[in-house]
Amino acid sequence: MTDLFARMEKDQGPLGQHLKRAHGYFSFPKLEGELGSRMKFRGKEKIVWSLNNYLGLVNHPEVRKADAEAAAKYGLGNPMGARMMSGNTDLHEELEAKLAKFVSREDSMVLNFGYQGVMSCIDALVSRHDIIVYDGEAHACLIDGIRLHIGYSYKYKHNDIADCEKQLQRATKMAEKTGGGILVITEGVYGMSGTQGKLKEITALKKKYAFRLLIDDAHGFGALGATGAGADEEQGCQAEVDLYFSTFVKSMGSIGAFIAGPKSIINFLRYNVRSQIFAKSLPLAVVEGMLKRLAMMQATTAFKDKLWHNVNRLQNGLKERGFDIGDTNSPVTPVYLKGDLPEATGMVMDIRENYNIFCSVVVFPVIPKGQIIFRLIPTAAHSDEDTDITLRAFEEAKKKLDSGAYHADDIPDMSEVGLGQKGES
Ligand SMILES: Cc1ncc(COP(=O)(O)O)c(C=O)c1O
Numbered sequence: 001m002t003d004l005f006a007r008m009e010k011d012q013g014p015l016g017q018h019l020k021r022a023h024g025y026f027s028f029p030k031l032e033g034e035l036g037s038r039m040k041f042r043g044k045e046k047i048v049w050s051l052n053n054y055l056g057l058v059n060h061p062e063v064r065k066a067d068a069e070a071a072a073k074y075g076l077g078n079p080m081g082a083r084m085m086s087g088n089t090d091l092h093e094e095l096e097a098k099l100a101k102f103v104s105r106e107d108s109m110v111l112n113f114g115y116q117g118v119m120s121c122i123d124a125l126v127s128r129h130d131i132i133v134y135d136g137e138a139h140a141c142l143i144d145g146i147r148l149h150i151g152y153s154y155k156y157k158h159n160d161i162a163d164c165e166k167q168l169q170r171a172t173k174m175a176e177k178t179g180g181g182i183l184v185i186t187e188g189v190y191g192m193s194g195t196q197g198k199l200k201e202i203t204a205l206k207k208k209y210a211f212r213l214l215i216d217d218a219h220g221f222g223a224l225g226a227t228g229a230g231a232d233e234e235q236g237c238q239a240e241v242d243l244y245f246s247t248f249v250k251s252m253g254s255i256g257a258f259i260a261g262p263k264s265i266i267n268f269l270r271y272n273v274r275s276q277i278f279a280k281s282l283p284l285a286v287v288e289g290m291l292k293r294l295a296m297m298q299a300t301t302a303f304k305d306k307l308w309h310n311v312n313r314l315q316n317g318l319k320e321r322g323f324d325i326g327d328t329n330s331p332v333t334p335v336y337l338k339g340d341l342p343e344a345t346g347m348v349m350d351i352r353e354n355y356n357i358f359c360s361v362v363v364f365p366v367i368p369k370g371q372i373i374f375r376l377i378p379t380a381a382h383s384d385e386d387t388d389i390t391l392r393a394f395e396e397a398k399k400k401l402d403s404g405a406y407h408a409d410d411i412p413d414m415s416e417v418g419l420g421q422k423g424e425s
Pocket of ligand 1: 113114115116139141187191216218219247248249255256257
């Protein structure tokens with residue numbers, strides 16, 4: 001027998017193992033001050049590239065005013081209860097109708113959280129006889145939704161359409177045996193690499209195979225497409241994407257999410273998505289704030305235009321300086337470098353402490369050993385100056401990385417926890 005707690009104390013997990021050295025610096029850092037491109041970290045101003053505030057709306061004065069007025073009018077608890085029981089309102093329905101129209105669908109359903117919401121939608125959409133075919137790099141919330149499925153699920157190699165077709169063939173054979181249907185799940189934009197899901201190619205497979213398609217467009221909504229309606233608008237295949245999911249936590253700078261599609265199916269979801277039936281509805285203050293954001297996005301493309309000005313300035317600047325930014329075709333800007341954990345931490349610290357730039361870094365075990373990915377998120381809130389300072393910093397830091405200046409035998413102890421515990425170990 002094992003005591004569960006003893007096991008967890010011994011093994012804190014793949015990321016948790018770094019807690020003692022990393023907590024508060026590399027993980028769980030505290031950014032302070034007004035949300036935007038300049039915030040404070042450990043008391044010093046940094047240029048921040050790690051907020052998915054694509055359109056810069058989160059701290060826009062009109063949005064802040066609308067949020068504050070809505071919170072004053074309704075409080076944060078209103079309405080009480082789940083939508084189905086006592087938590088439905090005209091404003092929730094108005095938001096659903098407007099979101100549906102914006103993404104060119106018949107209807108939509110608001111979800112109180114994106115992660116649990118889409119997990120639970122997947123759970124509701126498939127029965128034990130159905131088969132799920134999904135992209136190998138799908139977001140954790142999609143994977144968790146697929147884990148809830150007790151029938152078959154087949155993974156295809158990330159954005160590999162030939163493999164997607166192969167898995168569809170397997171799924172079709174299996175569905176003929178079980179009598180079920182097929183749900184394909186992909187993303188509009190992959191949040192780590194910035195590459196768009198190949199929606200056009202996947203929807204083209206509908207000519208050969210019978211399936212329904214669900215996309216998670218968390219990073220595309222607001223940022224892609226002529227009107228900002230997302231990756232499927234950009235790729236010209238909205239009519240073939242059966243269900244469109246996105247969250248309010250990125251371009252909309254708030255909380256909550258929605259799923260849009262045919263009216264009959266959205267009604268089915270309203271009555272069958274467990275994470276909504278058995279959970280409190282989205283607060284009215286959030287719903288009213290969302291209506292304001294949507295109206296602003298529809299009134300002008302200025303936010304999206306500013307975003308893309310900054311995306312192009314940053315991505316072109318990096319490419320001109322010889323950086324590998326992969327195949328991104330969205331605002332998400334990865335910078336691929338070679339090095340191990342000590343080099344990665346040395347470079348992050350140099351960039352953060354000496355150049356005052358705060359961005360996320362991804363290393364082993366999230367990606368293979370020997371690779372470092374810096375991930376920059378340009379937004380409409382950044383200025384040309386922010387970008388130019390950052391480009392110069394990356395240029396200098398890359399020279400140091402290449403010359404071995406960041407080489408170290410171990411990673412430094414930057415943790416608030418670690419600092420507090422010095423001398424103990
Ligand atoms: C691709 C993707 N899907 C879903 C989610 C979860 O959404 P939420 O934060 O609204 O729970 C995220 C992260 O926010 C995401 O990046």
